[in-house]
Amino acid sequence: MGIINPVSTILIIFIVHFLADFVFQTSQMATGKSKSLKWLSIHVGVYALVSLISFVIVAKFLDNYYMAFAWWIGNVALHFVTDFITSKITSKFWESKNYRFFFVMIGLDQLIHNLCLVGTLYAVKTFIHMI
Numbered sequence: 001m002g003i004i005n006p007v008s009t010i011l012i013i014f015i016v017h018f019l020a021d022f023v024f025q026t027s028q029m030a031t032g033k034s035k036s037l038k039w040l041s042i043h044v045g046v047y048a049l050v051s052l053i054s055f056v057i058v059a060k061f062l063d064n065y066y067m068a069f070a071w072w073i074g075n076v077a078l079h080f081v082t083d084f085i086t087s088k089i090t091s092k093f094w095e096s097k098n099y100r101f102f103f104v105m106i107g108l109d110q111l112i113h114n115l116c117l118v119g120t121l122y123a124v125k126t127f128i129h130m131i
């Protein structure tokens with residue numbers, strides 16, 4: 001194991017994800033990503049830049065920058081795919097004023113992101129032990 005313990009690593013990943021996906025997402029990104037690949041790409045680009053903090057933490061945790069890079073780029077791609085799908089669904093609920101399912105879908109979106117972040121970390125860590 002690297003110099004950072006697993007619990008601290010996951011907590012930092014979640015905090016950075018919150019910052020990247022909410023704090024650094026503008027209103028235009030939030031409303032535009034369901035309608036335009038341009039705004040989705042801008043959002044995911046900002047997400048990628050902010051999440052470089054997680055890349056550094058994961059690299060220290062894994063003690064392997066190559067595998068941390070694979071984890072990071074994989075999660076950026078998964079973020080794009082997840083938001084491509086979920087933003088279209090959430091915008092339909094918002095436009096129809098179905099706020100209950102709008103917020104359920106936001107929660108599901110975040111659950112998917114968090115499962116991707118942790119699941120890929122587990123997969124990469126397992127792969128390192130296999131080689």
